[in-house]
Amino acid sequence: MKECIQMTNITKQYGKKIVLNNLNLTLSSGKIIGLLGPxxxxxxxxxxxxMQIVRQQAGEIKICGEDVSYLTRKYISFMPDREFLYKNMTVYNAINYYCDMFExxxxxxxxxxxxxxxxxxTAIIDQxxxxxxxxxxxxLTLARxxxxYLLDEPLGNLDPLIKHEMLKVIKSVSNDNNLIIISTHLIKDTEELIDQVIFLKNGQIAANFLKDDLLAQGKTMEQYYIEVFNND
Amino acid sequence: MIKYIKWELFNEFQNKKILLLIIGIVYMVIGIIPITSIKGAFLELFYIAFIIILFISLFFSFIYGAKRTISSYKNKTFLLESMISSSPNKILLTKYFLAIFFNILWFLLFLSGVLLLLFKFDINAIKTLIVIVFGEDFSDIYEFIRTTFLIFISTITFTSLSTFVFVSIKSYFPNFNIGSTLTFIISYFIGSIILQICMPIMNDYWVSIILNIIFSMLCYFGTVYFVKNKFEVYN
Structure with missing residues (x-):
């Protein structure tokens, strides 16, 4: 297993609001990780x-052993939580575009x-x-x-059948050489899929554990989530 | 980058298709209908629209490329651009290329309008219009080409300067909501100061061209630096 992401004392503020607060995190390949938090x-x-599309004010990030910069984006495939493709693209066009842009x-x-x-x-994506x-x-994200792989809320407001298909696909892409991080609120839907869970609270890691360890304690992820976040 | 250019062009023409259609219709009506039959408010409206289009296309041939380049950093597709690890230098050069292309396109629209006038009226009307717009009589075609080229180079400088201003302000003040108008005002202000400083040597035509190119390149490298190291996708 390779170390994919190493974050040390990361702080990010938007104006006066601290969004990431002195965060430390090290993640290795071979896992599907659930990033959970309100x-x-x-x-x-x-x-x-x-991804370095926002910059930390303090701290150090290493991606696959390299200092983070726009160059380390080549190691990451990112699925944002909002639309970003051209309005009139068909699926076929989007594939060609990705093929041209990403080696x-x-x-x-x-x-x-x-x-x-x-x-x-042949479908137009916007429609x-x-x-x-x-x-x-x-x-498009997983074909790289x-x-x-960073998947930001990939399952929000989807019907159960589509969710099931998407989870199946995510599972099929996972192997010892890659790391998949899924941010989600849908604990129950992702419980089957994920190997490790990170709870994020007020910009800090509130909990970081292997799913199997939790199950060994006789707890479900949802129970533990409520335990951690209910104290607010 | 070919696909990037293709989609940027396609998107732009899709977004502007109604405007281009209106321009096409107005030009066609002005071109087809003989002057003698110009009567009534309906045709007058077309002539008013025609004059407005002429002025807008002339104005856009200076500013549209710059406006477009700035907007490209605010569009949702910039997120897609940001995912690419390929050099921001290449992408910025492509953005400049597109800016130049659209400036030329608007200039061609203006020029075809002027030619339409030439076709409908006589050469003196065109000359009067040119004197009004440029403040100079271009009976000498060589002088006309020289001046057009200088203006063309200046629009590239303005594009690179305003893009640099926008990107640097957003890099240092990511929460400051700056639009293209304010960017243009600041750029115009900076440009005027630089022009004042360089005035003694700007009188020479080729020195002006070279200074414009050098200044564009400085702004280009500055923009690339900010995009690589500081600029955030904020939309």
Missing amino acids: NGSGKTTLFKTI DFDLKKADELIQILNIDR LSKGNKEKVILM NVPI
């Missing part, structure tokens, strides 16, 4: 900081994911339902061959 706990900012984009893998997720290549849009973006 709204405003800093999940998206944590992802954006790893690590794997067309064969994209084909397989399209099959599993049952995506129509798709929210669930189908999410499927397309997930397909990178060591780190």
Whole structure:
């Protein structure tokens, strides 16, 4: 297992609001990690900081052993929680665009994911339902061959069938050489999938544990989540 | 980058299709209908629209590229751009290329309007219009080309300066909501100061061109530095 992300004393503020507060985190490949926390706990900012599309005010980040910069983006495939593609793109156009922009984009893998997720290549992305849009973006994100995948709220407000398909696809991409981090509120939906759980509270790590350790204590993730966040 | 250019162009034309259609219709009506039949409020409206289009396209041929480049840092597709680890130098150069392309496009729209006038009226009307707009009589075609080239180079300088101003302000004050108008005002102000400083040597045509290019390059490298190291995707 390789060390993929190492964050030391990371602080990020938006104006006077501290979003990440002296955060320390080390994550290795071979796992699917659930990043959980209430709204405003800093999940998206944590992802954006790893991507360096927002910059920390203090602290050090290493991605695959390299100091974080725009160059380390090549190690990360990021699925943001909002739309970012051109309005008139079809799925086919988006695949070609990704193929042109990202050297690590794997067309064969994209084909397989399209099959599993049952995506129509000719559809205009902007005209798709929210669930189908999410499927397309997930397909584009996972079709890249990178060591780190950051999925920001990939399952929000989706119907159970689409959720099931997406979870299946995420599981199929996971291997010993990559790290998948999913930020979500949907504890029950992701419980099956994830190996390690990180609770983020007020910009700090409130808990970081292996799912199996928790299960050994006879607790579910949801129970523990309520325990941690109910104290506010 | 070819696909990036393709999609930026496609998106732009999709967004502006109604405006381009209106311009097309107005130009067509002005071109087709003989002057003798120009009667009534309806046709007058077309002529008013035509004059407005002429002025807008001339104005846009100076400013549109800069406005577009600034907006590209605020659009949702910038998030997609930010995911690419490929050099921001290359992307910024492409943005400049697109800015120049759109400036030229608006200038061509203006020029075709002027040619339409030439077709409808006589050469003196055009000359009067040119004197009004440029403040100079371009009977000498060589002088006209020289001046057009200088203006063209200046628009590139303005694009690179305003982009630099926008990106640097957003880098140091990410929560400050700066729009393109304020960026232009600040850029114009900075540009005027630099122009004042360089005035003694700016009288020479080629020195002006070279200074414009040097200044554009400085702004270009400054912008690339900020995009690489400080600029945040804030939208």
